Amino acid sequence: MNNQVAKKGARRVPKFRRRAxxxxxxxxxxxxxxxxxxGFSATRVEDVAKRAGISKGSVYLYFPSKEALLEGLVRRAVAPVADNVLGILSGFEGDPxxxxxxxxxxxxxxxxxxxxxxxxxxxxxxAVVAPAIAEMYRHEVLDRAIPMVAGLIEQGVADGYLRPVDPExxxxxVVGPILTHMLLAEVFGIVPPGGIDMKALINNHLSILFDGLSLQKGEAP
Structure with a gap:
């Protein structure tokens, strides 16, 4: 009986509402x-509407401009990852x-x-041809991550875990090789033989990075 009531209740949600x-x-x-x-520049809002199977006016109900669409993509996909990464770094103490x-x-x-x-x-x-896009991405991601990583490195140097390096x-x-990897592949079409493997890149990057940051034998912190 309860299952039947639950099923009836579930069917009461109009299909158009679930769709909306x-x-x-x-x-x-x-x-x-x-x-x-x-490409962003060549895409029109009406193209997006056609691909989504709705009217152009319906797109504007959710996103007032093409730039807002890209901002929505950043907030949906990238910002949560930034939140998770910052959660790992926030308040961390000890060897960074x-x-x-x-x-x-x-x-x-x-x-x-x-x-x-x-x-x-x-x-x-x-970003090069549309500075507003770069500014938005900077605000949503980079302006949040860079100061935290710099502070972590500064504290690691002060506590004697890292060599005396410039945090900024x-x-x-730390981030340069990752961006360069993407730039080489996406802008210049230079892709490693095994494809764009972020895990392999980061593992390789970490081994080089940590060798450079670690105190050398006999080196004073």
Whole structure:
């Protein structure tokens, strides 16, 4: 009896309402496909509407501009990953290398999702010709992550875990190879023989990075 009541209750949710609740994600999925296929600049809102199977006006109900579509993609895919990474780094005490390793390994794991990986690739392709896109990505991701990583490195140096390095410059050494890997592949078409393997890249990167950050034998902190 209870199961029958529950089933009846479930059927009372109108189909159009369930469809409306899912529609923003459907619009974002359509936008991402087009941004990858045609590029951000060449994609029109009406193209997104057609791909999503709705009217142009319906797209504007959820996203007031094409830029808002890209912002929505960043907030849906990349910002949660940034939150998880920052959660690992926030309040960490002691040798910062395990925290950096855990954060980068989590990043590599999440980047295995093609939909997630596609968003920073689109941003990287379009940021040069559309500065507003770069500014938005910076605000949502980089302005949050860079100061935290720099502070972690600074504390690691002060506590004697790391060599006396410049924290701000070292942050660039932490994230630079990852960005360069994507830039070489997406802008210049230079892809390693095994493809874009973020996990392999980060493992290789960490071995080089930590050798450079570790105190050498007989070196004073």
């Amino acid at each position: 609740e899912a529609r923003p994600d459907e619009v974002l999925d359509a936008a991402l496909e087009l941004f990858i296929d045609k 290398r395990p925290a950096i390793e855990a954060a980068l390994c989590l990043l590599a794991e999440r980047m295995n999702d093609p939909k997630l990986f596609a968003v920073p690739k689109v941003v990287m392709r379009e 410059l070292t942050v660039r050494s």
